[in-house]
Amino acid sequence: MKTIETVLKCGDCLEILQEYPDNFFDLIITSPPYADCREKTYGGIDPDVYVEWFLPRSEQFLRTLKPSGTFILNIKERVVNGERHTYVLELILALKKQGWLWTEEFIWHKKNCHPGKWPNRFRDAWERCLQFNKSKKFKMFQEAVMVPMGDWAKTRLKNLGQNDIIRFNSRVGSGFGKNISNWLGRDKAYPSNVLHLATETSNKNHSATFPRALPEWFIKLFTEEGDWVLDPFVGCGTTSEAAFGLNRNSVGIDIIPEYIEMAQDKVKPKDAVFF
């Protein structure tokens, strides 16, 4: 059995990726610094220059990703001056022009989104997980993320609580209460392109709560054991941790030394390779 490598490097992915050969990674999954959001910690990229900042880096992603590989980009545009900014839309168009195929857009539904109230909008409870590919023939292992129906129904009922059932039923006349009988007797089902995950509230030192279940899901879906996963904005190492736990090699890059230290702490020293 091969040893799993977990590489963590501090620096700008634009430079560090130059060290890597073409067609090396099987999956690139990342949650880049959102425009202006982590201003104090990350340097804050202005929304108006976001695309221009991103493109040279995604060019390296395109070069180092295998033809059969997938690039998952978790991102959400913020509100600027009462409107949703369009930099994410422009980024998608620019990435296509760069040579990527825009295969799909998954929705991450954040069940416990940030609270708040404003006169003109509700709480933002979702983020985009954009799927890009180099070719139409990419690896995908749908069976790896199938949901056991029985367990799913059980845990979902437990997690939802009675209130949510009431809420669902009050929203629509039909729905939750009736459908639940349909789940009994089925074994497994394929998921859809909507993911229901809660954000993790335990991360105290890294403001970006990228729940581990999110990279885990995409790693299982798009890679096999022993494959190579890259997160060019790895933050406190959630992707590295997820990859390691699933027996995938990984490279994690971040420009903040403190984050890389935290990431290194998460992976056992005997299993990790530090440079």
Next chain:
Amino acid sequence: MKTIETVLKCGDCLEILQEYPDNFFDLIITSPPYADCREKTYGGIDPDVYVEWFLPRSEQFLRTLKPSGTFILNIKERVVNGERHTYVLELILALKKQGWLWTEEFIWHKKNCHPGKWPNRFRDAWERCLQFNKSKKFKMFQEAVMVPMGDWAKTRLKNLGQNDIIRFNSRVGSGFGKNISNWLGRDKAYPSNVLHLATETSNKNHSATFPRALPEWFIKLFTEEGDWVLDPFVGCGTTSEAAFGLNRNSVGIDIIPEYIEMAQDKVKPKDAVFF
């Protein structure tokens, strides 16, 4: 008490809307013919000319919508040649250029979406509900769509921990519990920008399944009784039916005579006005 009017007209909204004055409607909500999707019934708009087809019509929407009004566009890009087509993204950018503010993007999560299996993608379980406005000051009645609150509120309010009185603010700066007294007596919460609605399976004759709960939700959110609602692609009349049920006047337009007939059947003749 005033009589509610439910106007249904057959024709192209581009022409019919010329009859209406500026600043007339309080809400425009529609699910336009998706590119190429209803080819046999609607004439099928090619994805590559979708924006160009849409813009003259949205110009009429912009003209006839009140400054305090809202335009909700339910749409989802289809898969063309293995990729998500970009015409919806381009449409958003073009509408902004036309003078619209892109205030928000709601997600309609289709709980019981169409079953199916493909080698390279999962079932599509969501659609966009894009919110556009003419000005930053628009009407919004958030209380009209509040939902039952979670169980936690009950137990929490029994015993107010001392932490609730003075909360140690996180480094992000988000506070909670500064004014816990606001919570007393509350049993409802504001929703988020993710809507969980089941698709209706009863409408076999109209290919676009627009569940009645969807226009109902937005009508309650953005209009008052007696306001005017427009659906320029009304199909079999779901929006008209929803508006009538909520005591709102409405205008429904569709180019297919059969749809208008079906729509007319839904609304009681004594209450409707046909032209």
Next chain:
DNA sequence: AGCTCTTATGAATCATTGA
């Protein structure tokens, strides 16, 4: 273990105030 109760806190946004 399994349950209830308590507590911490999160990629937010807008209005207001101060420089």
Next chain:
DNA sequence: GTCAATGATTCATAAGAGC
């Protein structure tokens, strides 16, 4: 006037304590 800092508002989840 324009821009930056501060305050106000709000909900659901998970971890931990207690029994």
